[in-house]
Amino acid sequence: MGTNYLTDPIILVVDTLSALYILAVLLRFLLQWCGAAFYNPISQFLVKITHPPLRILRRFVPPIGKIDTSSLVLVLALQMLANFTILILKGVTINIGALTILSITDLVSLLINIFIFAVFARALLSWVNPGNYDSASSILNSLTEPLLNTCRKFIPDFGGIDLSPLAVLLFLQLAKMVILPPLHQLAALIG
Secondary structure, eight states, rough: OEEEEEEEEHHHHHHHHHHHHHHHHHHHHHHHHTTOTTSSSHHHHHHHHHHHHHHTTTTOOOOOTTHHHHHHHHHHHHHHHHHHHHHHHOOOOOOOHHHHHHHHHHHHHHHHHHHHHHHHHHHHHHHHHHOOOHHHHHHHHHHHHHHHHHHHHTOOTTTBBOOHHHHHHHHHHHHHHHHHHHHHHHHHHHO
């Protein structure tokens, strides 16, 4: 089926709106998981926009320890719905197994990109505005500190220059190169 005049704009709107909401739900999960300040304005914004569907879902999907499983179920369901809608609009059919693998691949890619952006933004802020505290810096610190601390254990001190952001960025890029292609191949095989 060929695309008509309105298909591409509709795909753009569906993709953009779904990607933004999926990002919000995933960020809420990550900030809750890493113990970010709940009363931070950014955290409060994410809680308010994601609370309605999560309130309903939490009735059926209980948390497992510190893991908010209802957020994970919601983010996967939203990603699957977005991918299904976009593929239907493009005239492509896909089975549920391939759709699930494709959606997981998209979410893993988004997760890695969130951390890449957060580490890069934190490093940039430390050069431009060192020592300042604001809501964005607090969120970035909460997200990136576990990764950076892990790298600091293996990287020697170079006279006050912290190379851990560079190491984390390299590791995250390698993770994308190693993890995502096999998932794409698996989705192609199943589909």
